[in-house]
Each structure stands twice: as structure tokens, then as C-alpha cells.
Amino acid sequence: MAVRQLPIPAKSDPSIPLLTQLSNLGPFRGPLQLVQTLDRVSGIPWLQAQSQYPKAYWQSRESDKELAASGCVRKFATANEASHCLSESAALPLVIMGALPFDDTNTPGTEQPLFFLPRLLWQRQDDNITLTLNLWVDEAHSFTDEMAAAKDALHTLRQPAHTPCPPLPDVLAVCNSPEQASWAKLVSQALAEQPILSKVVLARRQLLTTGQPCDPWLLLQRWHQANQHSTPFALQLDNQSSFIGCTPERLFKRDGRQLLSEAVAGTDVRPKDPLHARLIAMALLGDGKNRRENRIVLDDILSRLGPICDALSYDDRAQVLKLNRLQHLKRAIHGRLRKEICDADLLARLHPTPAVGGTPRADALRFIAAHEPFQRGWYAGAIGYLSHANSEFSVAIRSAHIEGCQLALYSGAGIVDGSDAHKEWQELDNKVATVRSLMGQK
Incomplete structure (x- = not known):
């Protein structure tokens, strides 16, 4: 398989040197990348300006890595197919964007897994920014057709517009699914399944109707500004709808x-007053119900990673993950993977975790499918990237689906022994409070 990487000096218009190099290419086979170094530009505004779909955005929680993808060279139906492609093309630093819905079993009528090699990939590693044009020639895609598709992508390449940010639209109506009374019944049903069902995560969809369509990129930028220690992400399959979020939870790195x-x-709240927040954090660390919920998740993840790791360790004591309005119990898990294990194995074993599904997994997922009044879609799925050298996926919580003047906010709460329906409802409100406040709602 022919692979080449051609570095190109930075210019004010990145399409010019890329087009020049493209016109000088001779026939080739396999994947090829043209890489352009860029001056400082932000990933979200860059992706907002592009017109090719699908689009995907992801930034690490530490803010050291940022990816913005536009257009598609190859799609892969499964993570296994994507991992195989990377293994076969290990000499080239391909990056495949990936997203799994909560229900990734290919159930008819639900969202389907998505893995794709982008036509254009904006990438920031620390302070180094590049733009990569991906090409691939094989039996199904001729050199001529691939050159034409690449030129089309470069001709539509746009620089971000520097315009004043408009305000977010007003919210006209709010509708919960389930409503609070139905939620209380659902919690009672889940508690009645114990001890067979150790934990089940129940979710709520809160539908906001706005006076004008909501700009997903503007909302995502402001959301991340309010939650700096989270991972912002976005997925757009077309120009009709967007799935965005700002998640505190890493699936794996x-x-x-x-x-x-x-x-x-x-979970508990994090007040603005530092002393009050510290007192609540100390209470969270000592609370039996929350510690039990965290331990259930920890034990399940350890049991899934144990068979595929040569070494595995975890924090003896939980730490407090501090966000804008919330704080969570967190335990880090470290492992060394066996040589034959790939990212597809990790996704299959870890997704969905008990933090968004429950345990035992099969029983919890059956309960959710039978009782929740809506399909989760991408909510509580996984989103991130694959590459030969490294990969990372985040859990797609604290998220919203936007379509026209409809904005659906999603939140979930883990139901275990000791859960109280009213308190769990308050937790759902707390988990959407940041984005609601951005929309002018209390």
C-alpha cells in the first residue's frame, strides 16, 4: 500500500498550497495525506465555516488535543473495520473519527455507529495546528475520481468569519419526558428490581422550543467556556440537525x-462559594449511597478490562471531579493492554459503562429499553477518535440534540439502593443547569 505524507509551508489561504501539491501528484494507490501547517485559528469556528458533511468535533479534557473533521473519504460500519484499516495503514498517521449511539446493536430505527476518515482534518496538538487533506485510491475509487473529489473539497474550503456573536434565542416552552410524576414511578420500578438489578441509569429528555433556530456552534463554545474541565464534542451528519455536548467523563484513553x-x-452540587463547595465535596466523599454507586461502576469496568490487560490498577480512594455547577466522585484506572487488543475491543467491552447504563449490563439495558419513554440516540453513546498510535473516546453525556427550533437536553441519574426519586429529579435539573442558564433559563 503506497503511503506518502507531504508537509506544506503555511500560507494565509491553506487551499492554495494544497491545490498546488494536488495538481503535481501522479497516479498512486492506497491512502495519501497532504499536510498544511496553519497559523493560529480556533477549531470550532473553522468547522462551522465548512460546508462538507459529516462534521465531527472533539477536544480532550486537558485541552492539549483538538480535532475538527469535515467531509468523508471512507466510512466504516464498525469499529473493527476502522481498526483493521489503521493496522493496514500503520505507516501513515491516519485519524478516524468515531461515534457510537447508546444502543449500538444496529437496531432498526435507531442511530447507527459511525466511523469515518475525514476528507479534511483540522488538528491541534498543544500549540501546533495542521490541516490534513486525505485521499484514497483503490479498485472502487479511481485516481481521477479521487482527485476531483479532493479538489472540490479544497474549492469549498472557507476561513472562519470574524463577526459579532449573536445572542442565543429565547426559550418559549419546556417539556419533560418523562414528567416528574412518571419519573417517580419509574424510579420505584427500578428499585423493585433489586437486588437483581444493582444499578440502572434512568434518563430524561427536556425539550426546549426556541423562538429562532439555535446555532449549535455558538452554544457549544459558550458551554465549554462555562465548563473548562470537560470535553466539548459535536456531530453533524447533515445541515438539519446537530448533536453537541460538554462531557466530564472519559471512556478510555x-x-x-x-x-x-x-x-x-x-454527584452533588458545587456552589459558587468555595467554603460551601468544599464542605459538600467532603460530604460527597463520605456519603454511602454515592460511594456505593461509584464502586459499582469501578468494579464493572475492572471486570471488563481485566481479561485484556497485562497489568491493571486503580485509585484506592475516590477524588472529586469539580465542574461549574456539579462535582462527581471519580477513580482513575490504569492498565497495560495485551498486544493483540485493539480499540474495537475496548469499545465493545466498555460501552456502555454502568455510569450510563447500569449493572448487570444486560439487565439494565433491557430495563431501559422497556421503560424509558424515548430513544436515547447519540445521548450516552461514545465519541472520539482512533489512530494507530493513540486513541481516545468520551462518554456522550451532558449533551443536546438540536434540530431547527427544537433543543433536546439529556440528563441521567443512577438508581441504586437508597435512591430517592425527588433528589434524583433535582440531580437531573442540576445536570442541565449550565446549558439552561446559557439559554436564559433558571
Whole structure:
């Protein structure tokens, strides 16, 4: 398989040097990348300006890595197919964007797994920014057709517009599914399934109707500004709808064979007053119900990672993950993967975690499918990227689906022994409070 990487000096218009190099290419086979170094530009405004779909955005919680993808060279139906492609093309630093819905079983009528090699990939690693044009020639895609598609992508390449940010639209109506009375019944049903069902995560969809269509990129930028220690993400399959979010939870991070995961479960508020917030954090660390919920998630993840790791360790004591309005119990998990394990194995074993589904997994998922009044879609799924050298996926919570003047906010609460329906409802409100406040709602 022919692979080449051609670095190109930075210019004010990145399409010019890329088009020049493209016109000088001779026939080739397999994947090829043209890489352009860019001056400082932000990923979200860059992606907002592009017109090719699908679009995907993801930034690490530490803010050291940022990806913005536009257009598609190859799609893969499964993570296995994507992992195989990376293995076969290990000489080239391909990056495949990936997203799994909550229900990734290919159930008819639900969202389907998505893995794609983008036509254009804006990438920031620390302070280094590049734009990559991906090409791929094989039996199904001729050199001539691939050159034409690449030129089309470059001709539509746009620089971000520097315009004043408009206000977010007013909210005209709010509708919950389920409503609070139905939620209380649902919690009672879940508690009645114990001890067979150790934990089940029940979700609520809160539908906001706005006076004008909501700009997903503007909302995402402001959301992340309010929650700096989270991972912002976005997925747009077309120009009609967007799935965005700002999640505090990492599914896994792989660097070579080194693995980092975490158990995030157990929640309380984080007031603005530092002393009050510290007191609540201390109470959270000592609360039996929240510690039990966190331990359930930890034990399940450890049991899933144990068979595929040569070494595995975790934090003996939970730490407090501090967000804008909330704080969570978190335990880091470290492992060394066996040589034959790939990212597809990790996704299959870890998704969905007990933090968004429950445990035992099969029983919890059956309960959710039978009782929740809506399909979760991308909510509580997984979103991130795959590459040969490293990969990372985040859990798609604290998220919203936007379509026209409809904005659906999603939140969930873990139901375990000791859960109280009213308190769990308050937790749902707390989890959407940041984005509601951005929309002018209390």
C-alpha cells in the first residue's frame, strides 16, 4: 500500500498550497495525506465555516488535543473495520473519527455507529495546528475520481468569519419526558428490581422550543467556556440537525499499550462559594449511597478490562471531579493492554459503562429499553477518535440534540439502593443547569 505524507509551508489561504501539491501528484494507490501547517485559528469556528458533511468535533479534557473533521473519504460500519484499516495503514498517521449511539446493536430505527476518515482534518496538538487533506485510491475509487473529489473539497474550503456573536434565542416552552410524576414511578420500578438489578441509569429528555433556530456552534463554545474541565464534542451528519455536548467523563484513553479509564459516578452540587463547595465535596466523599454507586461502576469496568490487560490498577480512594455547577466522585484506572487488543475491543467491552447504563449490563439495558419513554440516540453513546498510535473516546453525556427550533437536553441519574426519586429529579435539573442558564433559563 503506497503511503506518502507531504508537509506544506503555511500560507494565509491553506487551499492554495494544497491545490498546488494536488495538481503535481501522479497516479498512486492506497491512502495519501497532504499536510498544511496553519497559523493560529480556533477549531470550532473553522468547522462551522465548512460546508462538507459529516462534521465531527472533539477536544480532550486537558485541552492539549483538538480535532475538527469535515467531509468523508471512507466510512466504516464498525469499529473493527476502522481498526483493521489503521493496522493496514500503520505507516501513515491516519485519524478516524468515531461515534457510537447508546444502543449500538444496529437496531432498526435507531442511530447507527459511525466511523469515518475525514476528507479534511483540522488538528491541534498543544500549540501546533495542521490541516490534513486525505485521499484514497483503490479498485472502487479511481485516481481521477479521487482527485476531483479532493479538489472540490479544497474549492469549498472557507476561513472562519470574524463577526459579532449573536445572542442565543429565547426559550418559549419546556417539556419533560418523562414528567416528574412518571419519573417517580419509574424510579420505584427500578428499585423493585433489586437486588437483581444493582444499578440502572434512568434518563430524561427536556425539550426546549426556541423562538429562532439555535446555532449549535455558538452554544457549544459558550458551554465549554462555562465548563473548562470537560470535553466539548459535536456531530453533524447533515445541515438539519446537530448533536453537541460538554462531557466530564472519559471512556478510555490509549497511548500505545498504555490505557487510562475512569469510574465517574456519584454527584452533588458545587456552589459558587468555595467554603460551601468544599464542605459538600467532603460530604460527597463520605456519603454511602454515592460511594456505593461509584464502586459499582469501578468494579464493572475492572471486570471488563481485566481479561485484556497485562497489568491493571486503580485509585484506592475516590477524588472529586469539580465542574461549574456539579462535582462527581471519580477513580482513575490504569492498565497495560495485551498486544493483540485493539480499540474495537475496548469499545465493545466498555460501552456502555454502568455510569450510563447500569449493572448487570444486560439487565439494565433491557430495563431501559422497556421503560424509558424515548430513544436515547447519540445521548450516552461514545465519541472520539482512533489512530494507530493513540486513541481516545468520551462518554456522550451532558449533551443536546438540536434540530431547527427544537433543543433536546439529556440528563441521567443512577438508581441504586437508597435512591430517592425527588433528589434524583433535582440531580437531573442540576445536570442541565449550565446549558439552561446559557439559554436564559433558571
